[in-house]
């Protein structure tokens with residue numbers, strides 16, 4: 001009788017440890033415990049190291065302890081208290097989450113890399129990963145943003161995949177981290193559609209003329225241009241099928257739907273942050289829910305138009321309208337997200353949104369402000385700013401070119 005090859009387990013590293021990164025570490029760590037045949041039991045969480053001190057309001061505050069009186073390394077505090085007191089206070093992490101400030105050590109031998117960094121840090125962190133990951137690793141990008149350069153626009157999952165020469169899917173949804181950390185029900189969308197290529201299948205051919213990130217279509221970086229063919233997953237690992245990826249993320253309180261539209265999922269997460277800023281502005285003006293609904297409506301139309309215009313047939317309209325990563329994320333982000341709250345506060349206080357981010361977010365980062373700039377840079381390069389009046393209005397408000405009070409006239413269709 002034939003014996004089955006000994007199966008290895010996948011090692012998972014969460015690259016990031018902010019508000020969402022720490023929440024992802026918690027739920028992934030719960031799932032690896034539930035699936036020991038698929039996943040190694042320790043989940044590494046890479047921490048961008050900094051010093052912190054336990055604040056007075058914390059349940060861990062103890063004036064007789066060094067941690068409450070002298071600055072300590074954040075990774076040490078997380079591993080000692082099993083709590084990220086800075087970015088996810090009040091939530092106990094499973095003991096199999098190990099905070100690690102050493103990036104190469106954190107990703108060593110990991111076959112699954114879950115990227116949860118603010119998008120501005122992705123390129124640099126990926127550059128630091130080159131040569132330190134196994135070549136057959138797979139990525140899932142939970143970061144919300146886009147990557148714009150003089151070469152064009154690409155998804156963060158593409159930016160990761162092309163820099164590291166790995167397949168990278170995306171996870172995005174109506175997912176305010178603090179609610180999920182408290183195990184309140186939510187849904188998410190995972191875009192995962194890898195080429196059929198474990199060692200039982202041939203590696204897909206890549207055109208020899210492809211020249212990595214330099215190859216661009218008229219409007220965007222060509223996602224299929226890679227420096228080398230993808231490396232198949234060795235057959236002694238469990239397959240990284242959709243079902244097994246679902247097992248990594250699905251929890252009773254975090255319901256996963258898997259689709260194949262990486263562009264739609266990624267763009268929903270990135271562009272809703274611009275819409276949330278607009279919603280924050282009109283709410284800060286005291287204009288009420290109808291005004292908020294109006295900017296959400298226009299923003300959703302621009303989101304779909306943007307996807308179709310620049311990502312073509314790879315984007316499905318239904319991803320925006322039917323999945324958590326689309327309209328649902330716009331709604332939750334325009335009710336309670338950080339971009340919404342900070343834009344609103346900036347109107348209420350008369351301070352710039354950058355000052356609000358600096359003084360009120362305790363190190364957490366907004367993604368909408370830089371995304372508005374990046375999307376504007378890209379649209380301008382295409383001469384298409386006027387086709388996206390809400391995205392353009394948010395950019396112009398951030399730049400001080402127009403006032404939030406002008407939003408209604410700015411988004412009114414022009415004959």
Ligand SMILES: NC(=O)C1=CN([C@@H]2O[C@H](COP(=O)(O)OP(=O)(O)OC[C@H]3O[C@@H](n4cnc5c(N)ncnc54)[C@H](O)[C@@H]3O)[C@@H](O)[C@H]2O)C=CC1
Pocket residue numbers: 016017018019020021022047048049087116117118119121125142143144145175176177178363364365366367
């Ligand atoms: N917080 C949320 O509710 C959700 C966030 N997201 C997305 O997840 C991504 C990550 O956000 P969060 O985890 O919330 O982060 P965060 O905004 O809470 O924290 C900022 C993180 O950036 C790190 N950092 C600071 N400087 C750095 C540097 N130079 N290099 C690398 N890292 C540095 C900090 O250590 C911290 O971990 C973003 O794209 C965000 O849009 C997605 C869904 C929900």
Ligand SMILES: O=C(CO)COP(=O)(O)O
Pocket residue numbers: 144173174175176177273276329332333336337338339340366367
């Ligand atoms: O992406 C989010 C909810 O899905 C969180 O949005 P903020 O970054 O605006 O808090």
